[in-house]
Amino acid sequence: MKSSQCNNNRIALVFQLLALFTASCTGGDGSGLPPTLPPGTFGPNFSEIQSNILAPNCATTGCHLGAGAPQGLRLDDANSYGMLVGVASSESSSTLRVAPGDPGNSYLIRKLEGSASVGAQMPLNAPALDQASIDVIRQWITDGAIDDRIPSSDPIKVTSLSPIPDSALTAAPVNIVAMFDRELDVSTVNQMTFVIEASGGDASFDDGNETQIPTTGITTTATSATFDLAGVALADDTYRVSLFGSGASVVMDLDANPLDGEFSGTFPSGDGLAGGDFEVTFSLALPVNGATLDALQASVFAPNCAVSGCHTGPTGNTLPAGMDLSNADASFANLVGISSLQQPARSRVAAGDPDDSYLVQKVEGTAASGSRMPLGGGVLDQALIDDIRDWIADGANR
Amino acid sequence: MKNNKLPLVIAAALILIASGKPAEAEPYLAVQEGMQCSNCHSNPAGGGKRTVYGNVFAQSELAARRIGGGKLWTGELTNWLSIGGNLRASFVDVDTPNRSGASDFDFNRGTFYVEATLVPGRLSLHVDEQFSPDDFENRETYLRLNSKDTKWFVTAGEFYLPYGLRIQDDTAFVRQATGINFANTDRGVQGGYNSGAWSVIASITDSGAGRGGSDNQVSLVSSYMQATWRAGVSVNVNDDDAGDRVMFGFFAGLKTGPVAWLAEIDSISNDISPGVTADAFAGLLEANWTIRGKNNLKFSYDYLDPNNDISEDHQVRYSVVWEHSPIQFFQARLGFRLYDGIPQVDAQNRKVFFAELHGFF
Numbered sequence: 180m181k182s183s184q185c186n187n188n189r190i191a192l193v194f195q196l197l198a199l200f201t202a203s204c205t206g207g208d209g210s211g212l213p214p215t216l217p218p219g220t221f222g223p224n225f226s227e228i229q230s231n232i233l234a235p236n237c238a239t240t241g242c243h244l245g246a247g248a249p250q251g252l253r254l255d256d257a258n259s260y261g262m263l264v265g266v267a268s269s270e271s272s273s274t275l276r277v278a279p280g281d282p283g284n285s286y287l288i289r290k291l292e293g294s295a296s297v298g299a300q301m302p303l304n305a306p307a308l309d310q311a312s313i314d315v316i317r318q319w320i321t322d323g324a325i326d327d328r329i330p331s332s333d334p335i336k337v338t339s340l341s342p343i344p345d346s347a348l349t350a351a352p353v354n355i356v357a358m359f360d361r362e363l364d365v366s367t368v369n370q371m372t373f374v375i376e377a378s379g380g381d382a383s384f385d386d387g388n389e390t391q392i393p394t395t396g397i398t399t400t401a402t403s404a405t406f407d408l409a410g411v412a413l414a415d416d417t418y419r420v421s422l423f424g425s426g427a428s429v430v431m432d433l434d435a436n437p438l439d440g441e442f443s444g445t446f447p448s449g450d451g452l453a454g455g456d457f458e459v460t461f462s463l464a465l466p467v468n469g470a471t472l473d474a475l476q477a478s479v480f481a482p483n484c485a486v487s488g489c490h491t492g493p494t495g496n497t498l499p500a501g502m503d504l505s506n507a508d509a510s511f512a513n514l515v516g517i518s519s520l521q522q523p524a525r526s527r528v529a530a531g532d533p534d535d536s537y538l539v540q541k542v543e544g545t546a547a548s549g550s551r552m553p554l555g556g557g558v559l560d561q562a563l564i565d566d567i568r569d570w571i572a573d574g575a576n577r
Numbered sequence: 578m579k580n581n582k583l584p585l586v587i588a589a590a591l592i593l594i595a596s597g598k599p600a601e602a603e604p605y606l607a608v609q610e611g612m613q614c615s616n617c618h619s620n621p622a623g624g625g626k627r628t629v630y631g632n633v634f635a636q637s638e639l640a641a642r643r644i645g646g647g648k649l650w651t652g653e654l655t656n657w658l659s660i661g662g663n664l665r666a667s668f669v670d671v672d673t674p675n676r677s678g679a680s681d682f683d684f685n686r687g688t689f690y691v692e693a694t695l696v697p698g699r700l701s702l703h704v705d706e707q708f709s710p711d712d713f714e715n716r717e718t719y720l721r722l723n724s725k726d727t728k729w730f731v732t733a734g735e736f737y738l739p740y741g742l743r744i745q746d747d748t749a750f751v752r753q754a755t756g757i758n759f760a761n762t763d764r765g766v767q768g769g770y771n772s773g774a775w776s777v778i779a780s781i782t783d784s785g786a787g788r789g790g791s792d793n794q795v796s797l798v799s800s801y802m803q804a805t806w807r808a809g810v811s812v813n814v815n816d817d818d819a820g821d822r823v824m825f826g827f828f829a830g831l832k833t834g835p836v837a838w839l840a841e842i843d844s845i846s847n848d849i850s851p852g853v854t855a856d857a858f859a860g861l862l863e864a865n866w867t868i869r870g871k872n873n874l875k876f877s878y879d880y881l882d883p884n885n886d887i888s889e890d891h892q893v894r895y896s897v898v899w900e901h902s903p904i905q906f907f908q909a910r911l912g913f914r915l916y917d918g919i920p921q922v923d924a925q926n927r928k929v930f931f932a933e934l935h936g937f938f
Contacts (some may be wrong), residue, residue, distance in 0.1 A: 204880075204893060206926070209919030211888035217675070235922045238849075240857040240883040241754035245847030246817035247784065247794065249761060257850035299710075303760060304748040306673050306924045 218311035223318035224327040225260060232312050233259055236302050249303075252276070260326045263287060279324040282317040291316070334439035334453035335432035336360045337422060338446050344420075344459035349466055351413040355406040355420055357457075360447055364431045365399040371428040373397055373406055374421045382417040382462070392418070404430075414531075415464045415574060422457040429454070469569020472577055476507040479563050483553040496520070499554075502527070511577045514538060521548040530575040533568040542567065604742050605837040605865035605873075606639075608830035611804040614743065615771055619692055621730060622778055622798065623743040624759075625705050625717065626661040626690030627652060627937075635937070636905040641871040643905050650906075650938060656697075661690040664709070667910075667933040674923045684709045685933070686759075688716065699723050703732075716762060728772040735764045739778040739798040740811045741826045742841050742861070748914075750881035750894065751841045754859040755824055757813065763794060776800050776809075784815055792817045805832040811843070820848025839863040856885040873900040875912075892918035892925050908935040 215235055221227040233254045237243045243254035250269040252262055263277045268286040278285045291313050293300035300307055319325075339358040342348055355375060379388030396407045404422075423429050424438030431437055439449030440457030448457050470478070484490045485505040492503030494513060498520055503509040514528040519537040529535045537546060542559050544551035553559065604623065607614050614623030617631030627635065629651045636649050652659040665685040672678050687709030693702040705717035719734030737743070740757040752758040765782030777799040784792035793816050800809030811826035828841040845857040863877040879894040898912035910933035918925025 204891075206893050206917035207889035207891040207919050209889055209921045212890050212919060212921060215921040236924065239754075240845060240847065240855065240859075240881070241752075241756040245849045245855070246792075246815040246820055246822035247756050247761075249756070253849070255849045257853070299760070302924070304753065306671050306676070306679065306927060309676060 218309050218315070221315065223315050223322060225319060225325065226328045228316055228319055229256060229259055229328075232308065232316065236305070236308065242303070260328075264324045264326070277320055277324050280321060282320040285320050288313065288317060288320070330434040331361070331432070331436065332434075333361075334424075334436040334449065335363065335430070336439050336447035336449045337442070337457050338448075340420065340446075340459060342461045344442065344444075344461065346461045348461055348463045351411075351463060351465065352408055354408050357404045357406075357420075357422060359402045359404075359432075362401045362433045363399060363404065364433055364435070365401075367429065367431045368397060368399050368404045369428075370394065370397065372423045372430050373404055374423075375406060375408075376419045376421070377414070378417040378419070380416055384419050384460075389419075413463055415576060417460055417462045419458060419460045424453070424455045424457065426456075465573070469573065470566035472511055472570060472575075473507050475566060475570055476504075476510055479559065479567065480504040480507075480510050483559065489554070507577075515575045515577075522546070528571055528575050531572060533571040536571050539564070539568060539571065603745055604830065605839055605863070605875075608807065608832055608837040608839065609865070609867065610634075611802070611832070613771060613776055613802065615776075619690070619701075619703060620717070620736070621732075621769055621771055621776075622737065622739045624737065624745075625688075626659070626692055626703070629653065629659075632661075632938070635902075639871075640902045640905040640907075642903070652692075652938070657694040659692045659694075661692075662936075662938055663688045664936045665933055667931050670930045671927055672929075673927040676923065686710065698727060699725070703734075716759070719767075729768070729770055731766065731768040733766045735762050736767060736780070737761075738763055738782065738794070738796040738813065739767065739769070739780055740796050740813050740824070741798065741843065742828050742839060744839070744861075744863075749861055749877070750859045750879040750892070751826075751843055751861045754845060754857055754881055754883070755813070755826070755843055757796075765794075774802050776802070784817055800828075806830060817848075820850065820854075822847045835867045837865040837867070839865070855883070858882045858885060871901065874898075875900060890919055892916065906936060906938050908937070909933070910935060 213230065215231045216227070221231055234256060238254040238256075238259070243249065243252050245253065245255075248254075252269070253259070254262070264279060266276050268274050268276050271286055274284065274286045274289075276286045282288050290301045291308055293307065302308070336359065337357055338360050341356045342352050357373075375392040375394070376384065376389045377392060378384055379386070379390060381388065392408070392411060392413070394406050395409055395411065398405045398407065422438060422440055424440035429437045430440075437453045438457065439451065439453055439455055441450045441455040442448045442457050442459055449455065480490075485503075489499045490502050490504040491500055492505050492509060493500065494503045494509065495501035501520075502513050504513065515530060517527050519525050519527050522537055525535065525537045527537045533539050540546035541549070541552040542564055544558070551558065604614065606617070607623075615621045617627055617634060618624055619626040619628055632652050633649050636643055652661050654660060664687045666683070667685050668680070668682050670678065670680040686707060688705060688707045691704040695701060699722065701721050703717060703719050703721060705715075707714045707716050715735065717734070717736045719732040719736045721730055721732045723730045737759065738757050738761075740755060741751060744752065745759075746752065747758040747760060763780075763782035763784070765780055767778065767780035769776070769778035771778075777797070779797040780795070782794045782796070784794040795812075795814045797812045798809060800807055807830045809828050811824070811828065813822070813824040815822040823846045824843055826841060826843040828839070831838040840860075840862050842860045843858070845859065847855045847857065849855050858881070860880040861877065863875065866874045866876075868874060875896070875898040877896045879896075880891065881893075882891040884890055894914060894916050896912060896914040898910055900908060900910050902908040910931070912931050912933075914929040916925055916927050916929070920926065
């Protein structure tokens, strides 16, 4: 009876203890803390690693926080980066806690994965971090272990351009795309800072005959800028692409560093100092659809026009000799962009516009003045006339 | 037979019906027996190598039965050399929200102790070395000088800091949040007075974090003990270049029949960066119910507010642990811990089941 009474008292005591424990408070609901992102939903940058991994798991009271932090390693927001990156481990002095670019030789990774030769796996006395979180830290280290919280003093640079600088294109590009090594301040990329010019046919950009190419729009991503040329007709010429890093309007990064643009033939651009324009050229020579001038000279002008008593020169203000078609150079000089003596408002050859070219009208017999050419020599074969049309449509190039 | 089964039935029932919590602590034995920690341990603050009395107690009082017969193990190999050791192996199952369960067999910790008596009663060398689970790692190495009456002592070397209740469970919030636990030692000198009801131990060390630096850490623990109760205070001031940490703590023990109670509260003020201070609070309440003399059922409640300035960031933990030493030098543990913390950190809401085998001598 006495033993039974004793057991009953003990059971009562157990339930009294249980009541005491279960009446105690539960854990906090976390409302006073900033929300953290679940693993796999944030990027490999230090600010997010600090707020989502290191602060809640490591920089806790009694651990890597404040005076007495184990191994002197403080992982609070203010000290974490400075005590991790490039700092030798106190447990393994030959190993950096974080070796930029080398996660496999970073002591932090070894401690988190439990492969360190000294000391216990971290977090101490708690479940290991999930692999997704460790992988984010690995990627951050692989990327150079940059502290993205600090404004960079490194100027932004151009890392590539399409079309390739100094390239010779045979098709007009539909856009010009520049890539950068860091995030752009996209508001600084516009028609004042991203410019395409045509040389005016002389491949020179210093003689005042350049023309600025209009764009249907400039679009950007975080690290690229695209100059849209859809619907813009580009003639054969040399073109210059300019991204300005000097002057009143310049391309800048998010930390307000101007573009370091000087280009010496290899990417990335720059001379290490903020500022400097990025300027490169490319040329465009569209393929010819029909005959060349040399071919026309041989098939049309020489046998039919530059015959005795007709367009044999010398060049002058009289017809027919004054319109010298005796060789290809003379034909180009006396035809392309030259006003007709009979119809001064019309060019003998209007580049790109065969219907408005007086030469075509004369050989087709539709000209308002004078006779159909060749005079007295019969009508040109339509195939030859079509060659003349194609040459003019292609730009009447020499 | 019926009475023999009762403790197990109750233990099983508690695990099932309670979100209980365990704590594992040896100081409860001191409370139950009305003795100082130094009665059973060579270290004046407790833990580590056992004294001759500690070894005899473990074999004759703690164990359900003693097998093998023969002389009791005292740890003494010679008049001047004694040894000891611990090995803990466990199976742990952790259930963390949003993760697949993780189970593991592990050697938690293996340690051995050596005490060399250089001058009987006056001067001794103490070594506490961990050999598992990783490489060899020194825990404590110090030289101890006693006064002639052995009431006063001074030690120099590397040792665990005197602060609070030196319970075995480093995951208890009072051990974790103070950072004074079996994972951290410090180097310096320690002195104290240990006699009768009073015990005072103080140390000045090199701040741990800044070994080789000029910073210092001062620690003190003092307690007053009677047969059925004790109370004490703890102080730790860590002067660090990057900011100071100041901790105050109160602890107590009370024996009520078969139950030995332990309690500790700690206030922690941490300068974490210039102008930024985090004040934390940690607490422990533990009940150790001795069943039929050889089984201990331990309930504990842990509380941690890591930053008083932030609302709703506190954590609690409930534990229930059954401990039994069927034979000398051997103890089995079965426990369950329920963590309840902020929802942002899954690990603060885990459940842990463990079974541990503990060999010691």
